[in-house]
Amino acid sequence: MKRREFCKSAVAAGVAAAFPIGEILADFVDMPAITSAGNETTLEGAAVKELADSLRGALLLSGDDGYDHARAVWNGMIDKQPALIARCEGASDVSHAMTFARERNLLVSVRGGGHSISGKSVCEGGLMIDMSDMNSVRVDQSARTARADGGCLEGHIDREGALLGLATTGGIVSHTGAGGLTLGGGFGRICRKYSMACDNLLGADIVTVDGQLRHVSDEEEADLMWALRGGGSNFGIVIALEYQMHAMDPIVIAGDVVFAWKDARDALMFYAEHGADMPDELNLNVIVRTLPDTGPVVSFEAVWCGDPAKADAALAPLRAAGKPISDTIAAVPYAIFQTRGDNSNRHGIRMYMKSSFVNDFTPELVDQVIDVHRESPTYAIFFMQSGGAVNRRSPGDTAFPYRSAHSNMMVWHQWLDLESDAEREARIAEVRSDWARLQKFTHGFYVNLNDEDTARTHANYGANYERLVKVKNQYDPTNLMHLNANIKPTV
Ligand SMILES: Cc1cc2nc3c(=O)[nH]c(=O)nc-3n(C[C@H](O)[C@H](O)[C@H](O)COP(=O)(O)OP(=O)(O)OC[C@H]3O[C@@H](n4cnc5c(N)ncnc54)[C@H](O)[C@@H]3O)c2cc1C
Secondary structure (H helix, E strand, O other): OOHHHHHHHHHHOOHHHHOOHHHHOOOOOOEEEEEOOOOEEEEOHHHHHHHHHHOOOOEEOOOOOOHHHHHOOOOOOOOOOOOEEEEOOOHHHHHHHHHHHHHHOEOEEEEOOOOOOOOOOOOOOOEEEEOOOOOOEEEEOOOOEEEEEOOOEHHHHHHHHHHOOEEOOOOOOOOOEHHHHHHHOOOOOOHHHHOOOHHHEEEEEEEOOOOOEEEEEOOOOHHHHHHHOOOOOOOOEEEEEEEEOEEOOOEEEEEEEEEEHHHHHHHHHHHHHHHHHOOOOEEEEEEEEEEOOOEEEEEEEEEEOOOHHHHHHHHHHHHOOOOOOEEOOEEEEHHHHOOOOOOOOOOOOEEEEEEEEEOOOOHHHHHHHHHHOOOOOOEEEEEEEOOHHHHHOOOOOOOOOOOOOOEEEEEEEEEOOOOOHHHHHHHHHHHHHHHHHHHHHOOOOOOOOOOOOHHHHHHHHHHHHHHHHHHHHHHOOOOOOOOOOOOOOOO
């Protein structure tokens, strides 16, 4: 039995009463770990104890209660074992954890909502800095702003805002982390009206790699502020995000208009021809998938966040695009509608996805989508709409450069069952082969959905990349924060 395990069982047996707890937990054994560069190293037990003592939150090691829960991220295919997990409760915890990692050049991952599909928020053998206990939101009604902790989920902000008749753009699944989503961009059901989450980011508190807590805004450390609006988690750990909120009726007009496969081409052509010039208040996300009783369908999820009296007129062209087999559009609370995908996208689900932006939604793309689609309950081709306010920004206004996209195209298999290796590989191979036929219609990718392709990150950020490198050189010259779509420092 390891000394530390003995100590824990001694506490459980009541031996602790005879000793001060500090002494009981005095013996942390040396442990193997992995450096930022991927090499093996040893963490001294005394240093680990010092880190544990410095934190308000728990420091979890393999075998501790809660360790397996904390290391689990959204995508059930990811199974990594950090040497240490710091469950942070405040900026000082984050600073201590960051300093510990920097001084040892230790591999570091940061967990917000855990939705990185490739699993970048957990690391094998390094230090996982877990922000998920830092999740309070305070909305200032008169200033129309919200301050959200760095571990907040999108649903926290939606709900607190709705109480006061305010909203800001957040993701379409309410358990997505606001930190990860906003730092990489942030599309959602009201982004055509109020622009992306990163465009609504007014300021942030951030612990940079040097361990310092900084407040950044357009007035303070403006280059770093610019980089946080789309440059991802390359520059530090965000403790709090300050958002612009907008007056919005908490009730929106929303639901699904579904077309049978015989109308698939007409429905997708409607989206191709009108997706770019719809009113900003209307958002249409489109999913091509197979329903158990109906077979393949093209389903439009519509959200109208404007004057309810004008909703029918705005939705009329969609309803006329074919003969819908169902139409569930109704008045619904926005914050509740935002949770509609939470269960079908629950934690532990397995997903393999390819995605990129579509600028020109051409008839050739429509034909290819119809041809490529597979009749499988786990398979879908999804278009998340962009445009409107998102595209009225210039590519250089923020680090997020994609201001010409019609939509973001995604192809995936998503499944719950524990698959065999062969089944998993077959699903992955199908997505890859379909993507090989669809990718030619795309221009650049969304770093929040594709944080693995760091070889193409430079080209993807286009003219913004050089400025991002300058900020990276200043705030993270050793690239400690590299589990992301990585901006490589050049110093
Ligand atoms: C089911 C699902 C639905 C989604 N829906 C949308 C959507 O509607 N719109 C959209 O734009 N995107 C969406 N995404 C993509 C999403 O934006 C990214 O996966 C995002 O990175 C998730 O952030 P997270 O905090 O949940 O993830 P995590 O896995 O915790 O983190 C993702 C990245 O952000 C970093 N990070 C997280 N928190 C912090 C912090 N406080 N400070 C510094 N770095 C941090 C992590 O280190 C990691 O690199 C969705 C993803 C999934 C799986």
